[in-house]
Amino acid sequence: MDHLEQLENKSIYILREAYANFKNLCMLWSIGKDSTVLLWLARKAFFSHVPIPLVHIDTAYKIPEMIEYRDKLAMEWSLTMIYGQNEEALKAKRTFPDGNADRITCCRLLKTEALVNTLNGAGKRYRLNLETGKYEVDTNTEPYTGVIVGARADEEGSRSKERYFSPRDQESIWDIGDQPPEFWNQYKTDFAPGTHVRVHPLLDWTELNIWEYIKRENIPTVSLYYNQGEGKRYRSLGCYPCTFPVESDAQNVDEIIEELKTGKFANIAERSGRAQDKDDGGGLETLRRDGYM
Amino acid sequence: MKEQMNIVIAGHVDHGKSTIIGRMLADTKSLPEGKLEQVKANCKLNSKPFEYAFLLDALKDEQAQGITIDSARVFFKTEKRHYIIIDAPGHIEFLKNMVSGASRAEAGLLVIDAYEGIQENSRRHGYMLSMLGIKQIAILVNKMDLVNYDPKVYDAIVKEYREFLAKIDVEPKCFIPVSGREGDNITSSINHMDWYQGDCLLDILDDFEKEKPDFKKPFRFPVQDVYKFTNKKDDRRIVAGNVESGSIKVGTEVVFYPSGKRSRIKSIEGFNIDPKDTAYVGESAGFTLEEQIYVTRGDIMTNAAEIKPEVARRLRLNLFWMGKEPFVKNKDYFLKVGTTKVRCRLEEIHRLINASDLNSIQSEQVNRHDVAECTLQLNKAIAFDTVDQIATTSRFVIVDDYEIVGGGIIKEPLEDKLAWVRDKVILRNYKWEKSIITEDQRAEKYNQKSVMIILTGPQKVGKKEVAKSLEANLFNDGKWVYFLGIGNVLYGVDADIKKQDNAENRQEHLRRLSEVGHLLLDSGMILIVTAVELTQDDLEIIKTTIHPDKIKVVWVGDELTTDVSFDAKVPGLMDVDESVVKLKTILQDNGFIYKPW
Numbered sequence: 001m002d003h004l005e006q007l008e009n010k011s012i013y014i015l016r017e018a019y020a021n022f023k024n025l026c027m028l029w030s031i032g033k034d035s036t037v038l039l040w041l042a043r044k045a046f047f048s049h050v051p052i053p054l055v056h057i058d059t060a061y062k063i064p065e066m067i068e069y070r071d072k073l074a075m076e077w078s079l080t081m082i083y084g085q086n087e088e089a090l091k092a093k094r095t096f097p098d099g100n101a102d103r104i105t106c107c108r109l110l111k112t113e114a115l116v117n118t119l120n121g122a123g124k125r126y127r128l129n130l131e132t133g134k135y136e137v138d139t140n141t142e143p144y145t146g147v148i149v150g151a152r153a154d155e156e157g158s159r160s161k162e163r164y165f166s167p168r169d170q171e172s173i174w175d176i177g178d179q180p181p182e183f184w185n186q187y188k189t190d191f192a193p194g195t196h197v198r199v200h201p202l203l204d205w206t207e208l209n210i211w212e213y214i215k216r217e218n219i220p221t222v223s224l225y226y227n228q229g230e231g232k233r234y235r236s237l238g239c240y241p242c243t244f245p246v247e248s249d250a251q252n253v254d255e256i257i258e259e260l261k262t263g264k265f266a267n268i269a270e271r272s273g274r275a276q277d278k279d280d281g282g283g284l285e286t287l288r289r290d291g292y293m
Numbered sequence: 294m295k296e297q298m299n300i301v302i303a304g305h306v307d308h309g310k311s312t313i314i315g316r317m318l319a320d321t322k323s324l325p326e327g328k329l330e331q332v333k334a335n336c337k338l339n340s341k342p343f344e345y346a347f348l349l350d351a352l353k354d355e356q357a358q359g360i361t362i363d364s365a366r367v368f369f370k371t372e373k374r375h376y377i378i379i380d381a382p383g384h385i386e387f388l389k390n391m392v393s394g395a396s397r398a399e400a401g402l403l404v405i406d407a408y409e410g411i412q413e414n415s416r417r418h419g420y421m422l423s424m425l426g427i428k429q430i431a432i433l434v435n436k437m438d439l440v441n442y443d444p445k446v447y448d449a450i451v452k453e454y455r456e457f458l459a460k461i462d463v464e465p466k467c468f469i470p471v472s473g474r475e476g477d478n479i480t481s482s483i484n485h486m487d488w489y490q491g492d493c494l495l496d497i498l499d500d501f502e503k504e505k506p507d508f509k510k511p512f513r514f515p516v517q518d519v520y521k522f523t524n525k526k527d528d529r530r531i532v533a534g535n536v537e538s539g540s541i542k543v544g545t546e547v548v549f550y551p552s553g554k555r556s557r558i559k560s561i562e563g564f565n566i567d568p569k570d571t572a573y574v575g576e577s578a579g580f581t582l583e584e585q586i587y588v589t590r591g592d593i594m595t596n597a598a599e600i601k602p603e604v605a606r607r608l609r610l611n612l613f614w615m616g617k618e619p620f621v622k623n624k625d626y627f628l629k630v631g632t633t634k635v636r637c638r639l640e641e642i643h644r645l646i647n648a649s650d651l652n653s654i655q656s657e658q659v660n661r662h663d664v665a666e667c668t669l670q671l672n673k674a675i676a677f678d679t680v681d682q683i684a685t686t687s688r689f690v691i692v693d694d695y696e697i698v699g700g701g702i703i704k705e706p707l708e709d710k711l712a713w714v715r716d717k718v719i720l721r722n723y724k725w726e727k728s729i730i731t732e733d734q735r736a737e738k739y740n741q742k743s744v745m746i747i748l749t750g751p752q753k754v755g756k757k758e759v760a761k762s763l764e765a766n767l768f769n770d771g772k773w774v775y776f777l778g779i780g781n782v783l784y785g786v787d788a789d790i791k792k793q794d795n796a797e798n799r800q801e802h803l804r805r806l807s808e809v810g811h812l813l814l815d816s817g818m819i820l821i822v823t824a825v826e827l828t829q830d831d832l833e834i835i836k837t838t839i840h841p842d843k844i845k846v847v848w849v850g851d852e853l854t855t856d857v858s859f860d861a862k863v864p865g866l867m868d869v870d871e872s873v874v875k876l877k878t879i880l881q882d883n884g885f886i887y888k889p890w
Contacts, residue, residue: 016533047522048525184700195795
């Protein structure tokens with residue numbers, strides 16, 4: 001069994017543990033390569049089915065290709081697709097692109113707050129009707145008690161301290177100093193009412209592993225990851241006002257893998273195109289403590 | 294693709310783990326571009342001397358406290374392979390983090406400060422690594438620069454620590470004298486110590502061997518779940534889990550434990566995979582079975598031709614405790630072994646081993662950070678292996694108040710008073726001649742799931758009245774239902790044993806009642822049984838004979854006269870109608886019969 005197969009098997013095990021133990025479970029799908037690999041792993045774990053709702057936080061500033069791709073796959077794979085957003089902040093124009101908030105505040109409002117409220121059911125959830133292809137307000141407002149997330153330990157410092165099953169309290173706060181033990185294949189699958197657990201099946205994967213798996217499995221990805229002839233591609237996807245493409249000639253998965261292995265990105269952090277990381281002196285930790293993914 | 298190996302680095306607080314890793318990253322040029330310069334500049338800014346350990350302090354919290362609070366992971370590679378170095382905290386308060394980090398490792402580095410010598414956690418971590426199942430361990434005697442690279446200091450530590458390891462049956466791979474600060478013996482053997490002839494750390498890492506999977510061990514497959522996803526017209530019923538040991542081929546006869554039920558592997562399922570006929574250890578697999586049998590999460594699927602797992606409800610085990618509250622008697626905990634989760638109690642502490650010096654102590658409780666050998670009592674039998682047979686299926690954790698508070702390995706199964714009943718049940722299941730009609734088909738046909746409702750309570754509270762009234766009510770709804778008073782088996786089925794005047798006869802009487810019940814439940818029926826003042830011990834016999842999922846116990850009347858644990862209480866004679874309504878609601882809420890609203 002090679003390393004990629006080992007990673008795959010462990011992730012599948014974790015997904016099934018989550019499914020067996022949490023009644024109200026959802027999976028975050030950012031449309032990026034990591035959470036798309038996660039979605040693919042769910043199809044592996046559940047033999048082509050995805051019995052877990054997928055939640056996307058739509059900041060309204062996502063690159064349009066991302067939304068198109070999301071809805072296309074949702075229809076094709078019969079996904080239970082849910083999205084939520086911070087309608088209040090958007091209405092009041094309290095955003096960075098509107099000039100009324102700095103990047104970090106904008107992230108907190110459009111991502112963290114929207115996410116927390118979509119998960120706890122306080123905010124509106126829109127659900128894709130697979131018959132009509134249109135989104136409708138979801139009648140289910142029960143809080144999700146298990147949230148599967150595609151975070152990887154190698155992304156940046158704070159994520160390297162995550163557990164596979166990581167508890168968050170009522171306020172979604174992450175207590176890094178006092179995390180539950182996790183050993184062998186036993187995880188924290190018991191939780192007190194009001195708290196929820198974040199599940200991280202991709203914790204041991206690297207950016208390179210992700211691309212190698214995309215190649216092996218032939219997983220469909222958004223075109224934004226590839227150079228379309230302008231010498232630029234996105235290495236990490238986010239909102240268009242704050243995410244910038246990197247200079248790269250890589251036009252397909254093979255070229256991206258080559259670039260990551262030997263090329264100029266071998267020693268440069270993946271999130272270097274994300275402006276909000278630089279505005280927060282402590283990396284993403286401050287945001288993550290408050291519930292950012 | 295290069296192979297990958299997880300290495301844990303452990304040891305007492307401040308013995309220099311982070312410095313060693315920092316040095317290794319810097320000297321092998323494994324740091325992200327500009328990181329070293331950035332950290333150095335930061336130190337200058339705050340006018341403090343640069344230390345290699347700072348490279349690892351990814352979190353603000355950590356820098357403030359100056360100790361590793363969690364197991365940080367560091368990526369690093371050599372010509373031979375990729376490494377993930379897991380930096381386990383040395384502070385005793387963070388033992389649970391150390392354990393979390395260490396359990397992911399295939400090999401371990403244990404750091405001992407040459408100047409300070411062997412400390413409490415040097416020993417404790419050594420013991421924990423061995424308990425967690427890490428077989429390859431190298432000991433780094435660090436800070437040799439502080440003892441003037443004196444071989445005598447080094448030799449003394451090697452001797453003392455080797456003796457300690459021998460007591461816990463650990464044979465270390467090697468000892469290396471190093472200095473993280475000065476870089477001696479980290480990535481090169483050229484150093485201040487000509488008296489040391491061995492390899493440097495980097496070479497030792499590459500010398501660790503990947504553990505090869507042993508396909509010859511008995512097949513063990515703890516069931517994670519049974520899936521039947523009906524959308525897209527999928528009619529597969531898939532038993533899912535991870536192969537923890539051995540391998541299995543399509544067509545092999547399999548036995549599930551603790552029940553003893555048999556079937557045969559029909560196919561190996563997967564999404565986006567090539568068809569295959571064998572599943573091996575390490576694979577998260579899925580199987581369909583030839584004959585449909587009742588299988589649930591927590592069962593272990595085994596190869597009928599191979600050695601059986603143990604089935605028991607009393608276990609002797611070694612455990613380490615991490616809970617804030619001590620492990621005590623007369624309190625309920627949960628035990629998790631593989632995918633099984635069962636309620637348990639501490640029966641006896643045989644000895645408490647002080648992990649740091651291995652002395653045994655008598656005690657009535659196991660305190661935080663203690664290691665103990667004890668006996669546990671479970672509220673039902675589970676399947677497992679002992680640690681000397683198959684390590685992966687002998688490992689357990691204990692859960693208290695939603696938290697994992699302890700972990701360890703099962704040493705041996707112990708006798709219990711229900712073993713005689715269980716043995717009969719396992720044999721009965723094993724020998725069972727299966728019908729071609731499945732349980733699911735019966736449930737669909739009769740529009741109900743089979744269940745045994747046991748009404749118990751004092752004499753003359755209306756048990757039979759309620760039972761018969763419920764039977765009539767369900768019968769009128771078109772359900773397939775039957776009332777069975779306990780006396781109805783006494784003179785026929787039990788004709789050969791005397792009246793229930795002694796304990797032994799009473800137990801056999803209950804076992805036979807349960808076996809009759811089992812037959813009727815297997816036929817898809819809803820069975821209503823009445824029995825006077827059932828005790829918890831009585832109920833245990835029934836639950837050993839019939840799957841506990843198929844039993845609902847109801848207490849009739851106001852006065853509680855036994856210790857039996859029940860699912861509901863009804864008034865009985867005082868209000869028969871209300872009793873019946875309540876019982877129907879229980880059946881509906883648990884999905885045994887349809888809930889029309």
